[in-house]
Amino acid sequence: MKKKIVKKFAAATVFVLAAAVLACAGNRTTAAYLLINSYPAAAAFGEPAGAACGSIVYSGHSPASIASVENIEFAVMHNGAARGITAERLSVAKKFGFGSVGADISYYNLGVFTGIGVDASGGPVYTGQQSEPYALAGSLIYGRRAGNISFGAALRVIREDMGEGAVIRGSMDAGVMAANVRVRGLDFGLSVINASPEAEDGFYLPILVNGAVIYRLISEGAEVFRAGLGASWLPMEESLKVSLGFDLPVLGILNITGGAGVDNNANLSFSAGISVSFDGIKTSYAYLPSNAAGDSHRVSLSGGSFSPALQQISAGEAGAGIESYMESGDYYYNARQFRNAIKYYEYINLLYWKDLDAKSDREKSAFFQKLGISYYNIKDNSRAAQYFERALFFDRENEILKHWIRLIK
The missing domain is CATH 2.40.160.40 (monomeric porin ompg)
Incomplete structure (x- = not known):
């Protein structure tokens, strides 16, 4: 109300x-x-x-x-x-x-501006004064x-x-x-x-x-x-x-x-x-x-x-939920503000794991790959490897993920 x-x-x-x-x-x-x-x-x-x-x-x-x-x-x-x-x-x-x-x-x-005055005959004339x-x-x-x-x-x-x-x-x-x-x-x-x-x-x-x-x-x-x-x-x-x-x-x-x-x-x-x-x-x-x-x-x-x-609308308000957090996380990810991206992605892991689990394997793999890249960019290779492996679980043929895992290890 x-x-x-x-x-x-x-x-x-x-x-x-x-x-x-x-x-x-x-x-x-x-x-x-x-x-x-x-x-x-x-x-x-x-x-x-x-x-x-x-x-x-x-x-x-x-x-x-x-x-x-x-x-x-x-x-x-x-x-x-x-x-x-x-x-x-x-x-x-x-x-x-x-x-x-x-x-x-x-x-x-x-x-x-150069000032304009009026001469004796009523015509315009520059006064020379400037403002x-x-x-x-x-x-x-x-x-x-x-x-x-x-x-x-x-x-x-x-x-x-x-x-x-x-x-x-x-x-x-x-x-x-x-x-x-x-x-x-x-x-x-x-x-x-x-x-x-x-x-x-x-x-x-x-x-x-x-x-x-x-x-x-x-x-x-x-x-x-x-x-x-x-x-x-x-x-x-x-x-x-x-x-x-x-x-x-x-x-x-x-x-x-x-x-x-x-x-x-x-x-x-x-x-x-x-x-x-x-x-x-x-x-x-x-x-x-x-x-x-x-x-x-x-x-x-x-x-x-x-x-x-x-x-962005906070969780609990009309229409909010996993998509609101995902949108904010993706925004910071695209802006290369990886610490802020991790904050929103981890909220999803904590609060909306059921909604995440209901998504397709491709969507889950993309989500965990972005988390892995975010952790890699803040030099936390241990967690990066963890999320890359989880992403690979949902997309076994992804050569990019395999490259990331080899790079870290």
Whole structure:
């Protein structure tokens, strides 16, 4: 009963904010720079789709994304855009018993402006005075998971100086996600970003509504492909954009990402990115070409201990069990975080041995082989040999297993 109340409250919060956005539509906006600071993984995949993705790198698209953090997670980014505009960003999130708490700091260097005045005849003239506008934004984020539903909220404070003195602005984000809806790997998300009151100068922040559906193709417990469809709406600018994106893991350490979008003015946009993971640290790069605003290059480092998006749900909750632990173990195995992988695989041995025994011989052999490889990589050859031999018991003709056993002995 408590979980149902939490889920309804989370959904109601997002829809109330969305209604508030509709009520404000038509007013003027400022601080468009807030829309150009996505992490590479989100920018290349298609920014609207981030409303249904977990991890701190998607927190700018939905605060519910940090509900997936298992322990601690961080990300840092440099964004080089056109006309001398750059942005730096640092994000961190930590899981506690009451939910996940995160913080985000962004600094925007908005280039150099040369002042323009009016001469005696009323014509424009350069004054020679130059200013270097900038903005600093800080956010406090909260996310929590209840069953297969994740929700979150964020408060943001912005200090900007456009050459005429500093101005302080504030806004709020809210988001809700649903994982494994009807079908394993099918996720939905809805978020409202930059909801803000009218400032003294009559401007609003660029309020953004995101909606997304993600499908993750899972084979033998590992995610082998991800595709997303998302839509973003700027009601005050009457701008609607639809995007498609894909993410393809390669060899467990490489991710190739791409996306395409079109807005209601028939403007096409494309994005591409690549990520390399090693020992739990991911290096990501995204390229966003733009004929209007100029090309953007984004580079980031991210890492920590986190579940595979928001799909992880703890044992005892709806739909959880051996597959939940297997998915988490496979995630860490593919990320080469072998100690974390062993933890989840051994949970299966301890808690779900009956479910494991009911699987086919091929599935059992693959499971014990991954355990053997994990122990081998942390230099525990004794246990590695034990699990390789158990894997060979279920697949007698597997030459790879025989090679592993000979290698260790």
